[in-house]
Amino acid sequence: MTAWTLAVARDDLARTVLAEGPVPDLAGGEALLRVDRVGMTANNVTYAVLGESMRYWEFFPHRDPGLGLVPLWGFAEVAASTVPGVEPGQRVYGYLPPASHLVVRPVRIDGTGFRDGAGHRAALPSPYNAYRLTTGDPVYRADQEDLLVLFRPLFFTSFMLADQLLDNDCHGAAAVLLSSASSKTAYAAAFELRGRGARVIGLTSPGNVAFTGSLGCYDQVVSYDDVATLDAVPAVYLDLSGSPATRAAVRAHFGDRLVRDVAVGLTAQIPNADAAGQVFFAPDQMRKRTADWGREGLDRRFAEAWRRFAAAAAGWVDVETGEGPEALRTAWLDVLAGRAAPRSGRIVRLT
Template sequence: MADSWTFAVARDDLARTTLADGAAPALADGEVLLRVDRVGLTANNVTYAVLGEAMRYWEFFPPEPRGLDRRWGLPPLWGFAEVVASTVSGVEPGVRVYGYLPPAGHLVVRPERVDGTGFRDASPHRAGLPSPYNSYRSTTGDPAYRAEQEDLLILFRPLFFTSFMLADQVVDNDWYGAESLVLSSASSKTAYAAAFELHGRGHRLIGLTSPGNLAFTRSLGCYDDVLAYDDIAALDVVPTVYLDLSGAPAHRAALRAHLGDRLVRDIAVGLTRQTPNADAAEEVFFAPVQMRKRSRDWGRDGLDARFADAWQRFSQVVSGWLDVRTGAGPEALRDAWLDVLAGRTPPRVGHVVQL
């Protein structure tokens, strides 16, 4: 490869991809160059692409500076990067950070709010985008970081943060007065991490999944019951909250028909299929909103401490639920993208790519 490279997908056909070579970017004053090192690829990243226009995910890493036009998009990834050049005091070469990264060899950031925990990217094109995605955490100042858990952090941290905030919002709203909580796509990482947080708190948790994932989902032990989608009619007709992670219209229609006015909340939480579900749901969960509320309630340090405690509890068990599939290089990233996009990745498998 050349000094740098970029992986991109066609915005109108996510299965059409390209790998573009290029030179490593030059720095201006106030900028830092990150070398993208190790990233994960899950259904969450496909969600970013499906909702790229609606939720502005395409805007984090615009294609034009990389020699591509706007027909292409760079699906954001989560992972680790290393500072390789810096013009900013306090952000030194060799620092390793966790954060939102492009599917590319390098990223130029403009750090602000630099402290022992990391920094925030103040690049002008990111100024109006949700701030949690602009934070880069130094491994030396992150209470959740453990070197031996890097792959778990890569695959689960963004999902678990969503799950942690989702569970917190449910509890914060006293379960919306419901007796049962139903999660679709129950075998997905975001769903079962939320269920892990909520399990044993006095309300019934029911997972919905495909027949092929029933055994795996039941084996997790974080749901009180797991049903196939065809068995929605077996649900008890009690006040119920639906957390929709699948985006499948047929599942929502069956649930509404069966529960009627006992469906007290219908909340879209991302999607694991390529069907945007926000318009069909009554409301949409967006983790940064609950995060901002809890930052006010608890302070940043308080939120960090609660998240780190929850993560350590979860990380003790999730390693037994996961097989990490590791690849190397941009071609492996493309292969992993196509596998996840096509739904070929079993729920036990997580893709990590060393770049």
């Protein structure tokens, strides 16, 4: 059996390099995960675009410093293990490389899963180092694996983003504006926010207005060209597109009534953190709520929110499934180039 990795050039994300080699041998304290099922969304493009500044390239380092392994979310199975409590055949959900296998050093093992204690990940944000056993995961359902792959990491960001806003009474705003409103992260946040105070307004391209409006997550949906038609009430702007033109239009129209300008990521591949007034980072709010509610309390609230969302989201996505590294390459290039339709959900089976 051989192993493979699909890397991208860090200075040209459209250039990919597929390499094969032997399946890694294990040392003491290590386990081998066989990557099974992953998703490809605009979130993965964000990881690559911000790979240097946010250290995403460091999770799965490549021996060639000019290449990077774009982190993915999905399911893997334990193929071999030298660690008691981590057994072959166990299925886990977590942060995975675009590769057939991953060697981890399981620590903090319990009934919910484990963390990768590899030295190079020790200083990286801890939520990305957790691997949840399907048998100990309150949100897991076998018939929802595709939804979990596509939405769970995005929904966690959305859940924490909405929670931070609600925790601060939306900073006194009467409206919350989300750019890239047709994106999964945006409409999941809108799903959590709608009906809980401020009006939720989606900003999107003209071609996506109808789809975005059909979701029922927003009180109002307008195209980017129509920002000036909105009521100039106190507003929070959640920037998921990274578009300088949209930010300029929002600032020009709302003026000093724009109470917050928050960078949440990007789907237009333009780093937006420097231009925004603040940057949202989900693990920060997760740490706050873990302190407020405890880990079990956070897990319970997230599971309740996920169940509500999943019931609706199943009708909002058309799952497209491929197999193998070439399908992964195609999915990456399509999402990178913006060729994926809003309803499209790209799943790739790797083994």
